[in-house]
Each structure stands twice: as C-alpha cells, then as structure tokens.
Amino acid sequence: MARLTNAIPFIAVSIIIADLAIAVYAAYEGPFPAVVPLGSPLAYRNIYIHPPVAFTTYIIFGLAGLASALYLWRRDVRFSRLALYAAGLGVIYGFTTLATGIAWASESWGAPWSWDPKQTAVLLMLLAYLGYFPLRSSIGDPERRELVSSVYLVASLSLVILSILANRVLESLHPTGEAVRDFASDFQAGWMFGARMILAIGTGLSMIVLSYMKTGLPRPLLTLVAIAALLSLASAVYMAAPLLEGEYYRVVNAEVGSNGLVYSITVVKSDGSEETIRFSTPVESPVKPATTTDGRPTLTGHIIVLSGDGSLRVLPHWSTPLSLALYTIAVLAGVEIARRSSKGG
Structure with a gap:
C-alpha cells in the first residue's frame, strides 16, 4: 500500500503532462469538418478541449454527490472531505466548460450567449455548486455543517442531470452526443478525441486523489507540471499571434x-x-x-x-487558443488545490 501511495504523484504527473501535450497537439493538428453551417471550420478544433472538460466536470460533480451520499449513510468525515475537494475542482472545471463553450458558440452559433437550454443549464449548475462553499462556511457546528453540506451536494446532482439532458429534451443549438460520435468516427479524429477524453478525465481524477490522500507533489514533479503548463500557454499565445x-x-x-x-x-x-x-x-x-x-x-x-x-x-479561430489557455489554467488551479490540501490548507 505504501508503495502505491508513493507512486501516485508520479502517475498523476505523467497523466497531466500527457494530457496537456495531447491538448496542444489536437489544437494545432486535430482534424476538423470540411464545411460547417456557420463560422470557421477550424473553430471545431474546440471539440478536443470543450467536450472533454465538460464530461470531466460531470464526473467530478457526480463524484462529489456520491461521496456526500456515502457520508449521509456512513457518517464518515472522509467522504465529506472527498466531496469538498471534488466540488472545488468541479467549480474550476465548470467555469472552464462554460467559458470554452461561450468562446466556441461565438463563432459556430453566431453569438457567445443565446440562453440556449444547454448554456443555461450549465450556468445554473455552476451557480449551484458555487453556493456550496458559502453555505458550508456559514455553519459553525462541524457535525451540522457536514450534514447540511452533504444534503446540498446530493440535491445539486439534479442540476448535473439537467445539464446533461438539456439538449436532448429541449430544442437546442448544442449538438448531442450522437453528433460528436459521428465526427469521431473518422479514425484520426476518433483516436485524438478519445485520447483527450481519457486523459482529461484522468487528470481531473488524479488531482482529486492527490487532494484526498494529501500526498502532495514533490518539488521536481511540480516543476515538471509547471514547465508543461508554460509550454501549453506559450503554444496558445503562439497560435493566436497571427491574428494580431x-x-x-x-x-x-x-x-x-x-x-x-x-x-x-x-x-x-x-x-x-x-x-x-x-x-x-x-x-x-x-x-x-x-x-x-x-x-x-x-x-x-x-x-x-x-x-x-x-x-x-x-x-x-481565436476561440481555440483561448480554450487551450483556459484549460491549462484550470489544470494548474487543480494542482494548486492538491498542493494546498497536502499542507492542510
């Protein structure tokens, strides 16, 4: 068990670096549709960033709800702590989902915000989980704080479900999962999209594991993550530079x-x-x-x-380097949460 615990930081950093590397490669070289109804076809390279971070957001919020339900069942504070870390990272990823979606919509829908059911549902979901933190901090009694906070997170799962189903049950500009699968049916697009999905989910879960286990990251591994993130941000700036x-x-x-x-x-x-x-x-x-x-x-x-x-x-299109930069910042924020949790912050 101790050997596995010691290996977790190395595994997590490997996943994070691979995730950022594939994100950069996909933003530059990912296949895109030959023709699109509106806007630049190259804006569709956002598909390698926006859906993976959105799907990861749903998984993270789902994990927060599951951990809260387990706390209500077992009254084990470790589950409440796991829910706290997952909710924190989920808010960061949720904001990134909303921001990258707005950037892409500005080109492919003709407007950044149209009160589309999917956009609105994601916004409501994000606001609900943001409300978790002032609610939690407003309750002084520890036992009651954990109880009320856990009930709140379980109830908030309804908004996650609403966000997932919004473009299926209501008329929406947002494509369904079937449309994404059709695009990914091309071999090159499929493996790249699949790799991004797996690595994005792996990155999100790795940071929750690091936070929960309070293993932290040794300075050399933090340095490697920082270098990978700086290269990713530099790639985003370099991609956007010709537009200026x-x-x-x-x-x-x-x-x-x-x-x-x-x-x-x-x-x-x-x-x-x-x-x-x-x-x-x-x-x-x-x-x-x-x-x-x-x-x-x-x-x-x-x-x-x-x-x-x-x-x-x-x-x-400017939305692609912006999405790449926003995702990189979200990963850095998640690593910072893990670093602080290892020091009891």
Whole structure:
C-alpha cells in the first residue's frame, strides 16, 4: 500500500503532462469538418478541449454527490472531505466548460450567449455548486455543517442531470452526443478525441486523489507540471499571434478548379465590406482537399491572410487558443488545490 501511495504523484504527473501535450497537439493538428453551417471550420478544433472538460466536470460533480451520499449513510468525515475537494475542482472545471463553450458558440452559433437550454443549464449548475462553499462556511457546528453540506451536494446532482439532458429534451443549438460520435468516427479524429477524453478525465481524477490522500507533489514533479503548463500557454499565445499581426479576411466563397487551384475568393473584410480577389495566377488551396465530394470549396468560412508571395494562409479561430489557455489554467488551479490540501490548507 505504501508503495502505491508513493507512486501516485508520479502517475498523476505523467497523466497531466500527457494530457496537456495531447491538448496542444489536437489544437494545432486535430482534424476538423470540411464545411460547417456557420463560422470557421477550424473553430471545431474546440471539440478536443470543450467536450472533454465538460464530461470531466460531470464526473467530478457526480463524484462529489456520491461521496456526500456515502457520508449521509456512513457518517464518515472522509467522504465529506472527498466531496469538498471534488466540488472545488468541479467549480474550476465548470467555469472552464462554460467559458470554452461561450468562446466556441461565438463563432459556430453566431453569438457567445443565446440562453440556449444547454448554456443555461450549465450556468445554473455552476451557480449551484458555487453556493456550496458559502453555505458550508456559514455553519459553525462541524457535525451540522457536514450534514447540511452533504444534503446540498446530493440535491445539486439534479442540476448535473439537467445539464446533461438539456439538449436532448429541449430544442437546442448544442449538438448531442450522437453528433460528436459521428465526427469521431473518422479514425484520426476518433483516436485524438478519445485520447483527450481519457486523459482529461484522468487528470481531473488524479488531482482529486492527490487532494484526498494529501500526498502532495514533490518539488521536481511540480516543476515538471509547471514547465508543461508554460509550454501549453506559450503554444496558445503562439497560435493566436497571427491574428494580431495585421488585416485578415473571412472567406465567404471561392472559385476552385477541378485541379484544386483557387482562381478567386470572395472575402469579408474587417470593416464588414465584401471584396472579390482574383488571382492572375491560380494559387493552391491551403485547405486539403480543396473541395468536398459534392464540389463545395472547403476554403469557405476560413479566416485567411494574403502572404507576400500571393499565396493564402489559413489562420486559427481565436476561440481555440483561448480554450487551450483556459484549460491549462484550470489544470494548474487543480494542482494548486492538491498542493494546498497536502499542507492542510
């Protein structure tokens, strides 16, 4: 048992570093749909960040509710302590779920907030779990504090269930799990999405285990996590940097030949006006393949810049690096919770 306890920090750090590494790789290289109803297809790389953190949030809140139910049954304060750590991490992950969803919706739904049933349900869930902490701190008697807090967390599970089912039972812009599975049916997208789901869940559970067991992380392992997080944040900044360099355009139409070369593009400029740019010498489409099987140009919707040599360069949508940065910060916050708990904080 002692050997397993000693190994837990090394296992946890390995999972966290792998999680951040795959998140960065997916944000840069993850497959995306050829065409989308609205916005940039590259915004769909958020699928490798937003759903994994959302699903992990549900699991963490579910664990908090289960631990609270076990406390009510056994009156063992260890279960209440586990619920406390899970609720704290769940709030961090819940905020990240909401923020990354808003960022993605701003592009793919046309507005960051639309009071969509899914968005609203997640907001209500987050507010409910935020209320757990002032409720807990307002009760002076230890036994009554644990009892009331546990009942509260068990009751809050109803909002987790509501959040999960909102886009299934009510008309919603948010896709269902079936739509995500259809996208992940592609082999490359599937393994990348699956890896992100497994590692994100593993990261969340690892931090709860570290907090509950108060094992803490030795300084060398904390340093490794810090380096991985800094690299992840730097990658997010590097990804977003081209969006700050100068004028860029959104493609609303493109004339693409059967040879895959682009003859002209119609773009929306930063001032909202449209302009058609014709190339005296056709250029290669930066998106491959250049057209879908039914002939639609895959360049449509993308954000592009015109390079000095006349070629086209596709830029990421700002929501993807933002989501990557937010997730990295959430992981760092979770590690800090684990570090403080090991010192009795």
